[in-house]
Amino acid sequence: MKVSDVMTRNAISVQPQTSVVDAARIMLANHVSGLPVLDQAGALVGVVTEGDLLRRAEIGTEGEQAGWLKALLQPAAVAEDYVLTHSRHVSGVMTHSPIFVTPETELTEVAHTMLRKRIKRMPVLENQKLIGVVSRADLLKALTSKLIQTDENVSDDTILAYIKAEIEKAKWAPKSGLRVAVKDKVVTLEGTIFSDEERRAVNTIAENAPGVKEVKDELVFVDPGSGLAFPATA
Incomplete structure (x- = not known):
């Protein structure tokens, strides 16, 4: 602009x-x-x-x-x-x-x-x-x-492609162990991350995908020191 x-x-x-x-x-x-x-x-x-x-x-x-x-x-x-x-x-x-x-x-x-x-x-x-x-x-x-602009004509496949492309471009993003699914414009995030900052950033990518209605965060946080896993949103 x-x-x-x-x-x-x-x-x-x-x-x-x-x-x-x-x-x-x-x-x-x-x-x-x-x-x-x-x-x-x-x-x-x-x-x-x-x-x-x-x-x-x-x-x-x-x-x-x-x-x-x-x-x-x-x-x-x-x-x-x-x-x-x-x-x-x-x-x-x-x-x-x-x-x-x-x-x-x-x-x-x-x-x-x-x-x-x-x-x-x-x-x-x-x-x-x-x-x-x-x-x-x-x-x-x-x-x-x-921010208030919405696109009702975006397909689930388009949303998924957008999120995957943004994750691929992000140098900080985990490239393995992360799964993204989209159904009826609702994004589900699964897999492992290693910091709360990563979790919030991945969620932000999903939220910014054109046409997304909701993001479900089911990521699991793995503590690199102890190896213990916890729900990332806990």
């Missing part, structure tokens, strides 16, 4: 001269965690988020003031920190040069970037113009729509 499939269009934005209090009110009123910042020409120049407003002098969360030595050796950094915690305008607290995506960006890339950079939403640009925003909530909506 691509960004264009899930993004929120007509995104609300603010300008650098917008007051911090107005930006906070807009976020609260629209239930969003961040806002794109556009200049007068409509170009993206930043993003202001809840995180940018966490350290504020007004609520006593600005942290400890820099000591005299840091102020002496790094006066620019101390001054910048003061602006971030005291500025009354978005221009003073926003994140400059924000990461953005295009409508054609794949959702896998969006998800990886959000996780790696620890961000919740990203502006969507087309021809250098803001056309929307994609957020973690949008990705969850896409996930939900995929």
Whole structure:
């Protein structure tokens, strides 16, 4: 899937001269965690988020003031920190040069970037113009729509072939001693496994097979140390 499939269009934005209090009110009123910042020409120049407003002098969360030595050796950094915690305008607290995506960006890339950079939403640009925003909530909506999709026309043979193929591809999966049966779209798993992690992973493969209605776990756990066997679900 691509960004264009899930993004929120007509995104609300603010300008650098917008007051911090107005930006906070807009976020609260629209239930969003961040806002794109556009200049007068409509170009993206930043993003202001809840995180940018966490350290504020007004609520006593600005942290400890820099000591005299840091102020002496790094006066620019101390001054910048003061602006971030005291500025009354978005221009003073926003994140400059924000990461953005295009409508054609794949959702896998969006998800990886959000996780790696620890961000919740990203502006969507087309021809250098803001056309929307994609957020973690949008990705969850896409996930939900995929999870509830069912295919009633899948045969038992197709389900069995899918599960066997996935087990074969999985490097961790036991390749012997595992039996899979499918009848009326109900999967029965039998055989031996050597860890609870293997059991849960094999069950997950079966659950994800298109058309499956139920998975019966009759696997047996064998303790490699003692050689004793137990029902895996016990």
